[in-house]
Each structure stands twice: as C-alpha cells, then as structure tokens.
Amino acid sequence: xxxxxxxxxxxxxxxxxxxxxxxxxxxxxxxxxxxxxxxxxxxxxxxxxxxxxxxxxxxxxxxxxxxxxxxxxxxxxxxxxxxxxxxxxxxxxxxxxxxxxxxxxxxxxxxxxxxxxxxxxxxxxxxxxxxxxxxxxxxxxxxxxxxxxxxxxxxxxxxxxxxxxxxxxxxxxxxxxxxxxxxxxxxxxxxxxxxxx
Numbered sequence: 001x002x003x004x005x006x007x008x009x010x011x012x013x014x015x016x017x018x019x020x021x022x023x024x025x026x027x028x029x030x031x032x033x034x035x036x037x038x039x040x041x042x043x044x045x046x047x048x049x050x051x052x053x054x055x056x057x058x059x060x061x062x063x064x065x066x067x068x069x070x071x072x073x074x075x076x077x078x079x080x081x082x083x084x085x086x087x088x089x090x091x092x093x094x095x096x097x098x099x100x101x102x103x104x105x106x107x108x109x110x111x112x113x114x115x116x117x118x119x120x121x122x123x124x125x126x127x128x129x130x131x132x133x134x135x136x137x138x139x140x141x142x143x144x145x146x147x148x149x150x151x152x153x154x155x156x157x158x159x160x161x162x163x164x165x166x167x168x169x170x171x172x173x174x175x176x177x178x179x180x181x182x183x184x185x186x187x188x189x190x191x192x193x194x195x196x197x
Contacts, residue, residue: 010054011126011150014118016111017092018132019064019080022173025133025156029189030177032072037180039070039083042090048179049129049154049171058123061114062092063107065099108136115140119147126150133159133173141166157188 019039026035038045066081084094097105111130118125128144130137133156141163144151150168153159157172164170174188 010056012124013055013057013127013129014059014115014125015049015057015061015129016115016131017060017062018107018111018130018134019062019083019087020068020097020105020107021132021134022154023068023070023080025173025189026177027070029156029173030180030182032070034177034180034182035070036072036078038176039078039080040086042087042092045176045179046090048176049131051171055127057091058125059114059118060090060092061111062087062094063097063105063110064094065105065107066096067098108132108134111137112140115144119144119149127152129154130167131155135160135163138162138166 023035023039026038064080064084066079066084068080069077070080071077087094095107095110097107097110099105111132115128118128127150129152130141131154137153141151141153145166145168151166152169152171153163153167154171154176155163155173157174159170172188174182174184177188178184
C-alpha cells in the first residue's frame with residue numbers, strides 16, 4: 001500500500017530527535033522555561049506530535065550532547081544528561097553526540113546514517129519524522145521521498161523554502177511551544193539562517 005493512502009491501522013514510523021538543535025530553537029524562540037518543559041516531559045508533547053493519524057513509533061531515537069545545558073532565568077545550568085531518564089521513560093533510545101568542534105556535534109550525520117539503515121531494513125517504515133531545524137537534512141528528505149516514504153519535519157517556523165519543499169509536512173517549533181504552554185507575545189524569536197533558502 002502506498003505511504004500516502006489513508007487507513008485505519010497505525011503508520012509504521014521512525015522518529016529522530018536532534019535534541020540540542022530543538023532545545024536551542026525553543027530557548028531562542030520561546031524561552032528557557034518552555035525548553036525545560038520540552039526536555040523534562042516528553043509525554044506532554046508526544047501525543048501532539050502523533051497528530052492526525054495513529055502512529056506506531058517503531059524507532060524513537062534522541063541524539064544529544066550530554067554536556068549541553070539550558071540556562072534558566074536564575075542562571076542555573078540544567079545539563080542535558082539529566083533529561084536522559086525522562087526520554088528513556090518515553091521510549092527513546094538516547095545516543096550521545098558530544099561536540100566535535102566548538103559549535104558542532106555529529107547528530108545530523110548520525111541521523112542520516114540511521115535513517116538510511118532503516119530505509120534498507122526488512123521492516124517497511126512508512127514515515128520518518130525529523131525533529132530538527134537543520135537544513136542539512138534536505139538530501140535525506142529527498143531520498144526518503146524517492147523511496148516512497150512519508151516525511152514530517154518539526155522545525156523553526158522560519159525554516160527555508162528548500163526544506164519545506166523536501167518534506168511532506170512541516171510542524172513549527174512555535175506550535176510545539178504553544179502545546180507546552182508558551183503564550184506568543186512578540187513572535188517566535190529570531191529566524192533561521194536559511195529562512196529565505
């Protein structure tokens with residue numbers, strides 16, 4: 001059955017969470033408290049992410065730099081490693097991705113490798129959901145589409161046209177933030193570098 005047909009049984013889906021990227025986007029867009037709610041309680045946003053159609057998340061992977069942190073309004077640093085038990089309790093396999101350079105870890109590369117591995121798996125994954133605003137995923141999204149897989153992206157609302165064009169649907173970090181109780185006042189923070197791309 002083609003991946004685009006509607007049906008009653010849940011979609012066989014894979015979920016890839018670029019934790020550092022999303023937390024950073026939430027901090028910049030909606031503030032540290034919203035990012036802390038996201039990191040602390042995956043059960044609060046997973047039903048929203050499942051959305052309009054039942055999904056069976058056969059794979060849930062989170063890629064994080066355990067030494068990263070969210071600094072709250074009081075200057076306290078909440079290290080990402082502290083959120084690992086919550087993510088594991090929500091069914092995520094957590095992959096450590098420490099920084100390789102000052103600003104970069106290898107999460108995006110690991111996500112691509114893992115997605116390609118699943119693409120050649122004997123299990124037919126009908127849908128791939130990426131939670132990241134990284135435009136580096138465009139080639140992966142196009143490859144998944146060519147293999148007749150549905151793709152969803154949860155990204156910054158200003159993600160570029162090239163990224164939007166490469167995926168079947170885009171959910172905004174601002175929508176996620178609202179699900180977590182953020183009240184929009186002045187818009188969702190600064191746009192991404194590739195907003196016009």
